Amino acid sequence: MSAAADRPTVEISTDFYSLDALMALVDEPPRLALAPEVAERIDAGARYVERIAPQDRHIYGINTGFGPLCETRIPADRMSELQHKHLVSHACGVGEPVPERVSRLAMLVKLLTFRAGYSGISLEAVQRVLDLWNADVIPVVPKKGTVGASGDLAPLAHLALPLIGLGKVRVDGRITDAGAVLEAMGWKPLRLKPKEGLALTNGVQYINALALDSVLRSERLIKAADLIAGLSIQGFSCADTFYQPILHATSLHPERSAVAGNLVRLLDGSNHHTLPQGNAAREDPYSFRCAPQVHAAVRQTCGFARDIVGRECNSVSDNPLFFPEHDQVILGGNLHGESTAFALDFLAIAMSELANISERRTYQLLSGQHGLPDFLAPEPGVDSGLMIPQYTSAALVNENKVLATPASIDTIPTSQLQEDHVSMGGTSAYKLWTILDNCEYVLAVELMTAVQAIDLNQGLRPSPATRGVVAEFRQEVGFLREDRLQADDIEKSRRYLRGRLRTWAKDLD
Template identity: 60%
Template sequence: MENKSNNHSITAKYYSLKDIEEIIESRPQLSMSAEVISKIVKGHEFVITKSKEGQHIYGVNTGFGSLCETRILDSEMELLQYNHVISHAVGVGPIVPERLSRLTMFIKLLTFRWGSTGISMDVVNRFLDFWNNDIIPTIPQKGSVGASGDLAPLAHMGLPLIGLGSVYQNGEIVKTDKAFAELGWKPLRLKPKEGLAITNGIQYINANAVDSLLEIGDFVRSADVIASMSAQAFSTSKTFYDPLYHTTSYHPERTVVAKNFVKLMEGSNHFDLDTCNKSKQDPYSFRCIPQVHGAVRQAYNYACDIVEKEVNSVSDNPLFFPEEDEILFGGALHGESTALTLDFLAIALSELVYVSERRTYQLLSGQRGLPDFLVAKFGLNSGLMIAQYTSAALVNENKVMATPASIDTIPTCQLQEDHVSMGATSAYKLKTIRDNANFVFAIELLHAAQAIDFNKELTLSPKTQQIFDEFRKHVDFLDVDRVISDDIEKARAFLRSHRRQWIDDMEIQ
C-alpha cells in the first residue's frame, strides 16, 4: 500500500488482496480521490440527462427483471428506486459478521469508483460516512442466487441509506433510525438508477471470497509447519522433500513446499532414527506432502488471481459511458467466475484438511515406536483415540460441503434470469470448511506434540522446537485420560494466534 497513514483515498488503481487486507484490518478513514469523484459525478449526471430525454432505460424508468418492458412515469422514478431496495431485502439466516459487511461495502465502493453505475456522490458519501463512523449495515447470510447480483444481501446493505434496517454500532446491532438520531443524520432520497446500483452486482460473494482467501493463505503456509512437526514425530525419511527430487517437476508450488520443509527440518535427526522407515516409503500423507500441499497452493494462487480481478471490475447492469454517450446492457451482474472459484477452493481446502487428518491417524496407529493412541498405559486410558473421530467427522462434513453449488441453477424471474451462479451458497459452504479446518489442523498439532514427547530419541529442528516449547505452555502432555475437547480448543486458539507469526518469522513461502 502506498498510503500508510490513518487515511486512504480510493483511486482508480488495481487493488491487490494485500491492499484490501490492510484496509480491512487497519480501517483507515476513507475518501474518494478527485479523479474518482469526477467520474462518479459525470456518470450520475449522464443518467439524469438521459432519463429526462425520455429514453427507455432499464432500471431507471422501467420495472426490474422480467418487468423490464413496464414503463415508469417520470414522477415515480424515485419511488421506483425506494421500492426496489425494500422489496429486494428478503435475506434470511444469521447476520454475517461486521467484518464481512465492511468488506462488502468496500468492494461496492470499488465498483462505484468507475462512474459507470449512475450512482451519485450523495450515496457514495453516505457509504463513506458509514465506514468512517463505524456504522456498518447488517446483512443476513442467505438469499442470494448469485446472478442479477447479490440482490438480497445488497438490498439489506442499502436499507440504512433510506433510514431502514439495522446497523452495527460500537460492535452492537441497533436499528438504523436510532444510530441516525445519535449522529444527526437523515435518510437519503434515492435518485434514478441508484437503488439498482446498490443491489446489482456480486460484491457480497466477492467479499466472502476475499475473506476466505485471507484465511486460506494462512492455512496453506501453516499446514507445512504443522506437517513438519508430524513428520519428525513419525520419524519419516527426508527424501520426499529433497530439492534434487523436485528438480524433475515443472510445478513451482511443489518446490516451494519442499523448500519450506528443508528450512523447517534443518537440524532435526528424524531420518537417522532406528524408527525411520529404511525403505524411504513413508505413507502418502507424509511422502506426498509437496504434491498435495503444492496442488492446494495452485488452487489458492488461481483463486487469488480470479478474485482480485473480480473485486477490481465493475459488477452492475446497465453500465453508463458518458464519454462515448453509450448505455450498454449485459451480464456484468453474474457471479459465475467467483462461484466456480469458491467451489474450487472448497475442494482444495477439503483436501488439505483431509491429508492433515490422515497424518493424525498415522500418529495414533502404534507405528514407528509410538504407543497406541499416544498414551502410555493404553487400555485403561484411551488417550487421543477419539480426537481423531472428531477430525473424521469434520472431514466428512467438509466432503459434503465441497460438492459444488455452481453446478446447479434454479431459474428465476419468469425465466428472464434463467441461469444463476449460486455463488453465495458456494461462499458459506466454504466458510464451514474453513471453520472445520481450524479444528482439524489443531488436532494434528495436538497429536504431533504428544508423539514428539514419546519419540525420546528425536531431536527437533530448532524452528519446530521453538513452536513445541511454546505449545506446551498452553497444552500439557497427556499422561492419563482427561477431557480432550478442552485441549482441542486450546490448540485451536494457539494455532490461530501463532500461525501468522510462524509464517513471518520463519519466512514460510
C-alpha cells in the same frame, strides 16, 4: 479502534487493489475519501443519468420495472419511489449476520465498482457510504439469500438500507436501528435518484467480499499445514528424502519446491530421519511422503482463486452501465458471479483435501508404528489416549467431502425466467466457510497429536525451528499422561493455531 478523527485518510483511487490491501483497510480502518478523478467520474455518470432519465424510451432500472417487469414504464414523478421500493422489497436476507469485517469488505468492493463512474450513482449516495464507514456505522447483512447473479440483491439491499434510514447497523459492537443512528448523527435519509437503488444492489460485491476473506484465510491455513506436517514428520521418524530440493527440481511445479523448501528449513537440525524406529526402506506413507505434492496442489488452487477474486473485486459489477463519453446505455451480464462461484468451489475441493491429508497423518501417528505407543497413550489399554480426537477429524473430513460438491453446477431460475441461469455463488461461499472452520479443527488435532508423538518418540532431537513451537504449545496444552477431557484440549489447540496463523504465514514461503 481509534477515534475516527484520529485515523489517517485514504483515498479510493483508480489503482488495482490487491486482496491484502483491501483486507488491510478492514483490519485497521482509515477514514475513506474519493480521489479527485474518481469523484469526477462518478459525477459525470450521475449527470448523464439525470440527463437521459426523462427521455421517451425504455431505460432499464431508471424508468422501467425490474427483472421481467423491464417493459413496464415508470413515470418521472415515481422514479425515486421506484428506487426506494427496490431496496425495501429486495432486502430479504435470512440467517445470522455476517461478521462486521465482511460488511466492510462488501462496502469497499462496492466502492471499487462505483469509482469507475459507470453505475450512474450520485456523489451524494457514495458519500453517504463513506460517511457510514468513517463513523464506524456498519450495515448489518444477513448471511443467506443470494443466488449470485442478477447481483447479490438481498444482501446488498441490506447493505444499502441505512442510506435511506432503514435496516440495522453495528455501532461499537452493538446492533441497532439505522434510523435512530442517522437521527443521532444529524443525517437525513437519502431520497434516491434514478438508478441509485439498483446501483446499490446490483453486482456480486457480497460474494466477492466473502471470497476475499476465504482466500486470505485459506492461504494462512495452507502455510500452517506445512509447519504442522513438519512436526508430524519428526514424530513419525520419517525419512528426509521426500522433501529434498534435488527431487523437486525435477518438477515443473514451483509450488512443490516452496513446500519442500519450508520443510527443509523447518526440519534442519532434527535427527528424525536417523532413528532406528523409522521405515528402514525410507518409504513412508503417502500422507507424509507426498505432502509436498498435495500441499502444492492446494496452493495452486488457492493461487487461481486469488487471481480470479482479485480481478472480480477490481472490476465493474453492475447493470446497466452508462458510458457518457459514448452516449451509450449498455445492458449486459456484469452482474453474474460465475467466475467467483467457480473459484470458491474449486478452493473448497482443495481445502477439503488439505484437511483430508492432515487427518491421514494424525491416523498414522496413532497407529502404534515407528516405536510409538498405541494412540500415543503412555499406558494404552487403561487409557485411550488420542484415539477419539481422530474420530472427530474423520467426521469433519467427511462433512468437508460432502460440502466440496460444487454449488455452481446448479441453477434455479428466478424472476419469471428473466434470470434463468444463476451462479449460486452464495452457497459456494457459505460452504467454503464451513470447510475452513473444519480444516482449522483438523489441523489443530494434527498439531496436538504431532506434539504428543514428538514427546514420546525416544531419541528424537527436534529441529531448532520447531523446538520452540513444541515448547510454546505445551504451555497451552499439556502432555497427555492419562486420559482427560479431550474436547478442552482440541479447543485450546485450535486457539493456539489461530493465534499463530498470521505469524507463521509471514515466516514461511
